[in-house]
Amino acid sequence: MKTLVWVEHDNASVKDATLAVVTAAAKLGEVHLLVAGSGCAAVAAEAAKIAGVGKVHLADDASLANALAENAAPLIAGLMDSHDAVLFPATSNGKNIAPRVAALLDVMQISDILSVESADTFTRPIYAGNAIATVQTSDKKLVITVRGTAFAKADATGGSGTVEAVSGASDAGISKFVSAEIAKSERPELTSAKVIVSGGRALQNSENFHSIIEPLADKLGAAVGASRAAVDAGYVPNDYQVGQTGKIVAPEVYIAVGISGAIQHLAGMKDSKTIIAINKDEDAPIFQVADIGLVGDLFKIVPELTEKL
Numbered sequence: 001m002k003t004l005v006w007v008e009h010d011n012a013s014v015k016d017a018t019l020a021v022v023t024a025a026a027k028l029g030e031v032h033l034l035v036a037g038s039g040c041a042a043v044a045a046e047a048a049k050i051a052g053v054g055k056v057h058l059a060d061d062a063s064l065a066n067a068l069a070e071n072a073a074p075l076i077a078g079l080m081d082s083h084d085a086v087l088f089p090a091t092s093n094g095k096n097i098a099p100r101v102a103a104l105l106d107v108m109q110i111s112d113i114l115s116v117e118s119a120d121t122f123t124r125p126i127y128a129g130n131a132i133a134t135v136q137t138s139d140k141k142l143v144i145t146v147r148g149t150a151f152a153k154a155d156a157t158g159g160s161g162t163v164e165a166v167s168g169a170s171d172a173g174i175s176k177f178v179s180a181e182i183a184k185s186e187r188p189e190l191t192s193a194k195v196i197v198s199g200g201r202a203l204q205n206s207e208n209f210h211s212i213i214e215p216l217a218d219k220l221g222a223a224v225g226a227s228r229a230a231v232d233a234g235y236v237p238n239d240y241q242v243g244q245t246g247k248i249v250a251p252e253v254y255i256a257v258g259i260s261g262a263i264q265h266l267a268g269m270k271d272s273k274t275i276i277a278i279n280k281d282e283d284a285p286i287f288q289v290a291d292i293g294l295v296g297d298l299f300k301i302v303p304e305l306t307e308k309l
């Protein structure tokens with residue numbers, strides 16, 4: 001089977017999210033990549049070095065500069081004449097483009113896969129991850145999004161793929177890129193961080209969130225996350241949210257501070273290798289998934305912990 005992987009990038013370098021998708025694609029067969037962007041030849045060169053990659057299709061066109069799904073989808077649908085499956089990371093871009101490709105090919109999309117069981121059978125979470133469905137498709141062309149935390153990352157180096165230019169990209173004329181506001185942070189990115197410190201409603205306000213959570217995160221070189229309650233209350237911006245309607249993370253260590261452990265939060269972090277929970281309520285559901293639990297007042301425990309580190 002010939003697979004095509006959508007490479008997530010910023011026209012300068014390959015984003016980490018791509019690597020897990022390469023691993024998933026390799027379970028199906030030969031791995032080709034698509035680098036669609038503008039002025040992105042360096043990305044294609046970098047992508048060609050990913051272990052196990054055969055060919056990198058480079059579509060370099062102004063209309064692809066900002067990954068507009070309306071422009072990318074027809075290009076990908078065209079490439080599916082010579083590929084059997086296309087795989088995207090389940091990122092905002094992937095989730096935006098994949099359904100359009102599926103519609104153009106008149107096939108169903110297989111979303112957020114956790115494993116490849118065979119060439120036509122996959123597992124995926126349902127009910128916020130409380131059940132795992134095994135799905136089998138009879139479609140000739142597969143359109144798949146991949147949950148990055150479920151697959152090991154392919155090595156970013158060691159491959160020797162060839163880069164081939166693809167023509168045919170054009171502006172569909174139905175959408176326009178206006179602007180992007182990208183939060184800049186010195187801390188690691190939430191979805192690829194090895195350690196995450198997350199805060200919940202218990203922090204009470206934005207000042208406490210910053211003065212309690214951030215020093216601990218900085219000591220540990222960790223990313224900062226939050227529950228939806230903390231985000232909704234305006235303690236931190238939306239892109240900090242971990243959970244069913246936020247980011248799905250699986251770091252080595254996840255520290256949940258003043259978070260109760262609602263199932264929608266657990267859906268985003270329960271696959272973390274070691275979960276540490278700090279909560280004053282010993283019956284809080286977070287302790288059911290925690291490897292290490294500290295029962296007590298976070299306003300006392302966290303500053304003490306930060307100081308001792």
Ligand SMILES: Cc1cc2nc3c(=O)[nH]c(=O)nc-3n(C[C@H](O)[C@H](O)[C@H](O)COP(=O)(O)OP(=O)(O)OC[C@H]3O[C@@H](n4cnc5c(N)ncnc54)[C@H](O)[C@@H]3O)c2cc1C
Pocket residue numbers: 199200201202226227228229230241242243244245246247257258259260261262263264265268278279280281284296297298299
């Ligand atoms: C459709 C849907 C989607 C959702 N998606 C998400 C999502 O993606 N992510 C998400 O997080 N939530 C999501 N939610 C919301 C979720 O149901 C919970 O409401 C939310 O996770 C609660 O956040 P919390 O744990 O910070 O707050 P709470 O549930 O209020 O918990 C606060 C915790 O802090 C503890 N505490 C209080 N004071 C202290 C103290 N001084 N020291 C130590 N501990 C203390 C309390 O004992 C309590 O356990 C979703 C809900 C719905 C309906």
